[in-house]
Amino acid sequence: MRPAEFKNPEQELVRFQRRLAVAGGFVLLAFFLLFARFFWLQVVRYEHFQTRAEDNRISLVPVVPNRGVILDRNGVVLASNYSAYTLEITPNKVADLEAVINELAGIVDIQPKDRKRFRKLLEESKNFESLPIRTRLSDEEVARFIARRFRFPGVEIKARLFRQYPQGELASHALGYIGRVNDRDLGTIERNNAEDNYRGTEHFGKTGLEQKYEFELHGQTGFEQVEVEAGGRAVRVLERTPPLPGNNLLLTLDARLQQVVEKAFGKRRGALVAIEPSTGGILALVSMPGYDPNLFVDGIGSQDWEALNTSEDKPMVNRALNGAYPPGSTFKPFMALAALETGKRTPQQAISDPGFFTFGGHTFRDDKPGGHGIVDMYKSIVHSCDTYYYVLANDMGIDAISNFMRQLGFGQRTGIDIEGESEGVLPSQEWKKKRFRKPEQQKWYAGETVSIGIGQGYNAYTPIQLAQATAAIANNGVMYRPHLVKYIENINTGERTPIEPQPLRSLPFKQANLDVIRQALVGVNTEGTGARAFAGAEYVSGGKTGTAQVYSLKGGKYEHGKVQERLRDHALFIAYAPAEQPTIALAVLVENGGFGAQSAAPIARQVLDYWLLGKLPRDAAPEFGEEVEGD
Numbered sequence: 001m002r003p004a005e006f007k008n009p010e011q012e013l014v015r016f017q018r019r020l021a022v023a024g025g026f027v028l029l030a031f032f033l034l035f036a037r038f039f040w041l042q043v044v045r046y047e048h049f050q051t052r053a054e055d056n057r058i059s060l061v062p063v064v065p066n067r068g069v070i071l072d073r074n075g076v077v078l079a080s081n082y083s084a085y086t087l088e089i090t091p092n093k094v095a096d097l098e099a100v101i102n103e104l105a106g107i108v109d110i111q112p113k114d115r116k117r118f119r120k121l122l123e124e125s126k127n128f129e130s131l132p133i134r135t136r137l138s139d140e141e142v143a144r145f146i147a148r149r150f151r152f153p154g155v156e157i158k159a160r161l162f163r164q165y166p167q168g169e170l171a172s173h174a175l176g177y178i179g180r181v182n183d184r185d186l187g188t189i190e191r192n193n194a195e196d197n198y199r200g201t202e203h204f205g206k207t208g209l210e211q212k213y214e215f216e217l218h219g220q221t222g223f224e225q226v227e228v229e230a231g232g233r234a235v236r237v238l239e240r241t242p243p244l245p246g247n248n249l250l251l252t253l254d255a256r257l258q259q260v261v262e263k264a265f266g267k268r269r270g271a272l273v274a275i276e277p278s279t280g281g282i283l284a285l286v287s288m289p290g291y292d293p294n295l296f297v298d299g300i301g302s303q304d305w306e307a308l309n310t311s312e313d314k315p316m317v318n319r320a321l322n323g324a325y326p327p328g329s330t331f332k333p334f335m336a337l338a339a340l341e342t343g344k345r346t347p348q349q350a351i352s353d354p355g356f357f358t359f360g361g362h363t364f365r366d367d368k369p370g371g372h373g374i375v376d377m378y379k380s381i382v383h384s385c386d387t388y389y390y391v392l393a394n395d396m397g398i399d400a401i402s403n404f405m406r407q408l409g410f411g412q413r414t415g416i417d418i419e420g421e422s423e424g425v426l427p428s429q430e431w432k433k434k435r436f437r438k439p440e441q442q443k444w445y446a447g448e449t450v451s452i453g454i455g456q457g458y459n460a461y462t463p464i465q466l467a468q469a470t471a472a473i474a475n476n477g478v479m480y481r482p483h484l485v486k487y488i489e490n491i492n493t494g495e496r497t498p499i500e501p502q503p504l505r506s507l508p509f510k511q512a513n514l515d516v517i518r519q520a521l522v523g524v525n526t527e528g529t530g531a532r533a534f535a536g537a538e539y540v541s542g543g544k545t546g547t548a549q550v551y552s553l554k555g556g557k558y559e560h561g562k563v564q565e566r567l568r569d570h571a572l573f574i575a576y577a578p579a580e581q582p583t584i585a586l587a588v589l590v591e592n593g594g595f596g597a598q599s600a601a602p603i604a605r606q607v608l609d610y611w612l613l614g615k616l617p618r619d620a621a622p623e624f625g626e627e628v629e630g631d
Helices: 009-044 046-057 095-106 112-124 137-146 184-192 208-212 255-265 302-310 326-340 377-382 388-398 398-407 429-435 446-452 464-476 511-527 601-615
Strands: 058-063 077-089 132-135 153-165 177-179 202-203 220-230 234-241 248-251 270-275 282-288 349-353 356-361 362-365 374-375 478-480 485-489 497-498 501-507 540-547 572-579 584-590
Touching: 058 208, 077 095, 077 137, 112 132, 112 302, 137 153, 153 388, 184 202, 248 464, 255 270, 255 282, 255 601, 270 464, 270 601, 302 478, 326 377, 326 388, 326 398, 326 464, 326 511, 326 540, 326 572, 349 388, 356 388, 356 446, 362 388, 362 446, 374 377, 377 388, 388 398, 388 446, 398 429, 398 446, 446 601, 464 478, 464 572, 464 584, 511 540, 540 601
Parallel strands: none
Antiparallel strands: 058 220, 077 132, 077 153, 177 202, 220 234, 248 485, 270 282, 270 584, 349 374, 356 362, 478 501, 485 497, 540 572, 572 584
């Protein structure tokens, strides 16, 4: 048995004191480190973390401005805004979207089209953005949702501004429409260095004036400093920088005149452009059929889009600016002016018209069997003699015709303040070489020039080009850039900035030659092809009928009633009035309308009757009422 061992109390005390010192030192070191970290955070880095804390507590929310209003020359509202409630979902705050939407459908009316639109927006948007599942909620629907709001995290009611076109389809191609911002719009915003001003903005001008004047109409975005709780819900507004509304557009367009024209067309397809010759201001810009721009405000439904996009009538095409058509006999006054200016003809010089012109073994026929007899320049325009212009075109040659017509703006964009204008086709030898690939196709044949003289062949011009050229004749050779906006109005100051008329050129035509053409154009409406349409008019006007072939007859006889509707001739008419001091010049096109005197001239008569006399057709719509509210 080993002897008992006794511990040394002094050694044990020393060991304990050592352990206590180490533990105490460790505790002191830990406290020192904590204090140092506390000092670093609370003293050295105080400002940095205070800012971050404020950023977490305060959210900077953009406040989208009111979009500018668009009004006609008389103050009729064509585009405005209204406020409505929307039911919106933030996708990243919702676990099961379909389940939530189905549950919401028991509270508010959610249609299949609403679900389709939401899914489309979901594909195009970022996950943290709130997206509308229903717009334009009624007060009852708002109340029902708010009573059950606690059951739907990530779902909220928001007040939104919506664009409204109170006149519906009226002037739809001039106004255009807005839609949700896409990648293309973002590119436009970035190129204009406007990213900050478009924070929170969901819509952008897509076509027409809405697109061209987007940055005038948009306004200046404001901001709110909002205090938020830990869950992200707003508690109170700390500071607010109010938005500045967009500028208003006051147009040269006359909404009542526009309405008269659209009703005159009825269900027919076509276009009309009316211009104030002395300024270039557009008085009416019509493309029929039109469309309702209100369909696009919330995001157009697939069914509506398919109906518009696949329609045989192509309602989305702006025929006034994008449709290129042979001008037919409306081209003859310009050909006559070219003959005078180039010295190829005098007003008295005449031909004998047998009713046809033979060239290169091909017979070009006049529309009047047996011909018009002895025809001088006046008679060639008044009674629309084809043979006169067959001979004239052959004498002038294609390049002389092309060079002259280019001065009048044919085959060129007019520069109107709407995007997407077509150039049309002003044929020449150079144009044909660029147009075709094969050498045998590139060669210009003299026989092709003959048809050019009566506005056929390769000729293809937009209605606005035809109206601009007519306005130049009416304005004694001074040509203005067509424009739709007359003033840009600052809604905050009331200041109006005028869009000054821009003379494009003063054409070097002799006044005597212009007088010859204008006298003949008056003769058209008093004793010629337009006389029936203008019988009994209380004013003197100038005009010219035109009929343009849609397809080649190949020597056959055209019989309007026996031809398929969409293969019938186009009807055209150009006009200006009053004859001495014109205040309006126009071009009318009725697709597949047949003879210009029968289809297009009566429309022009209604336009001039309203513009000059205030007369309305018997079935004209009532006066414009107050702006209607959105439903």
